[in-house]
Amino acid sequence: MEEIAAPSLPRRVRVQLGLQRVLCVLLSPLTLGATALGLRGFLRLRFVGLGPLRTAYRGDRAEGGPLLVCANHLTMIDSFLIAYALGAPSWYLFHPRAVPWNVPDRTVFAERRWQRLLLYAFKCLPIERGGTRSSVAGTLARFTHLLRSGGVGMVFPEGGRSRSGCVELDSAAWGVGRVVRGGGCRVLCVYLRGDAQKGYSAMPARGDTIRARMSLFEPKTDLRGVRASREISRQILTRLAEMEAEHFAAA
Amino acid sequence: MNQEEIFEKVVKILTPYVKNQDALDSVGTSTHILDELKVNSARLVDVVLEFEDAFDIEIADEDVDKVETVGNAVELIASKLG
Numbered sequence: 001m002e003e004i005a006a007p008s009l010p011r012r013v014r015v016q017l018g019l020q021r022v023l024c025v026l027l028s029p030l031t032l033g034a035t036a037l038g039l040r041g042f043l044r045l046r047f048v049g050l051g052p053l054r055t056a057y058r059g060d061r062a063e064g065g066p067l068l069v070c071a072n073h074l075t076m077i078d079s080f081l082i083a084y085a086l087g088a089p090s091w092y093l094f095h096p097r098a099v100p101w102n103v104p105d106r107t108v109f110a111e112r113r114w115q116r117l118l119l120y121a122f123k124c125l126p127i128e129r130g131g132t133r134s135s136v137a138g139t140l141a142r143f144t145h146l147l148r149s150g151g152v153g154m155v156f157p158e159g160g161r162s163r164s165g166c167v168e169l170d171s172a173a174w175g176v177g178r179v180v181r182g183g184g185c186r187v188l189c190v191y192l193r194g195d196a197q198k199g200y201s202a203m204p205a206r207g208d209t210i211r212a213r214m215s216l217f218e219p220k221t222d223l224r225g226v227r228a229s230r231e232i233s234r235q236i237l238t239r240l241a242e243m244e245a246e247h248f249a250a251a
Numbered sequence: 252m253n254q255e256e257i258f259e260k261v262v263k264i265l266t267p268y269v270k271n272q273d274a275l276d277s278v279g280t281s282t283h284i285l286d287e288l289k290v291n292s293a294r295l296v297d298v299v300l301e302f303e304d305a306f307d308i309e310i311a312d313e314d315v316d317k318v319e320t321v322g323n324a325v326e327l328i329a330s331k332l333g
Contacts, residue, residue, distance in 0.1 A: 130292040137316040174296040
């Protein structure tokens with residue numbers, strides 16, 4: 001696969017990202033505690049079979065190099081669910097770099113100042129979906145820089161919650177392939193779904209049982225340019241669709 | 252191929268993706284593809300791939316970042332055609 005040149009960031013931006021990284025580590029007892037409390041205490045979610053998943057994630061992290069988690073998307077808190085599925089809060093406390101960075105939609109999640117502060121603390125880089133190309137490219141460049149610096153990223157290749165409730169192959173977001181190529185990333189596909197999750201929703205049903213599966217995936221293409229990025233995004237979504245079929249076959 | 256011919260071809264390619272027909276009727280080089288023509292940002296890549304096929308050129312990911320207006324697209328394609 002042809003990699004594209006890593007975007008170069010001004011020193012000021014690199015310092016800002018470094019500062020956010022440090023502050024996120026310092027705040028992690030609070031953010032991780034709040035996540036666990038929200039998912040297990042308030043929503044009373046029950047996660048099934050996390051042991052092998054978390055062990056595999058530790059192994060994938062240990063191999064080193066940029067890692068991009070690509071997941072299906074059905075609720076507005078999927079990034080929390082997936083992060084929790086991949087690592088216990090107590091483990092993340094000692095491995096804060098394993099907590100994935102996210103790129104939530106600025107217009108949905110970061111309209112108010114308090115929301116932006118929360119996103120900052122939760123390792124997010126809000127992206128302006130449908131915004132100017134320079135704005136989107138700037139966010140992707142920062143995200144790629146963080147991955148190249150040893151971080152883990154998390155994206156939803158469908159670009160938004162699936163309206164059909166199933167992985168939508170036609171929704172392949174080209175930017176995901178671009179991040180994979182720009183960051184030289186390995187791709188960790190994660191399929192996660194609650195038993196009561198029939199379609200898309202804001203939140204999972206209270207008390208739902210959450211099942212997750214993951215698969216390390218290496219996209220391959222001989223294409224170049226934009227075509228290569230889109231092909232990679234499609235391959236990732238195809239893998240997620242296969243995992244969805246496995247999920248329902250096992251149910 | 253001159254800039255005018257490229258412009259006409261670009262507009263023809265964009266037309267199926269345009270949601271604001273009024274803006275299309277008065278389209279010019281300064282017309283913003285996403286904001287004014289209301290082309291879905293997720294479909295922009297499809298438009299770019301159609302540019303590649305129609306003009307037999309290759310467009311890099313970072314080139315797409317320069318395309319905000321119809322004029323930007325025309326300039327990019329003209330530069331690729333040499």
